[in-house]
Amino acid sequence: MATLEELVSVLVEILGEIKALNQRVDKIEDYLIDMTVAVESIKNITESIDDNVHTIKLDVDSIDNTVQNIDVSVG
Numbered sequence: 001m002a003t004l005e006e007l008v009s010v011l012v013e014i015l016g017e018i019k020a021l022n023q024r025v026d027k028i029e030d031y032l033i034d035m036t037v038a039v040e041s042i043k044n045i046t047e048s049i050d051d052n053v054h055t056i057k058l059d060v061d062s063i064d065n066t067v068q069n070i071d072v073s074v075g
Contacts, residue, residue, distance in 0.1 A: 002010075
């Protein structure tokens with residue numbers, strides 16, 4: 001049977017391992033927060049690109065209509 005001193009030593013070792021695991025979990029949480037911020041940033045950039053593409057499409061449609069009107073006027 002283990003002595004009280006041996007049991008305390010094992011418990012201290014277990015608590016040290018738990019502390020190390022908690023520190024790793026904290027680092028993982030920080031990493032996940034950073035990744036969430038990065039994904040949100042990418043989402044915002046993508047939405048901005050989508051808006052720009054839509055604006056360009058409207059501009060191209062407008063230019064196409066203008067060219068068609070010129071063709072009708074000249075034709």
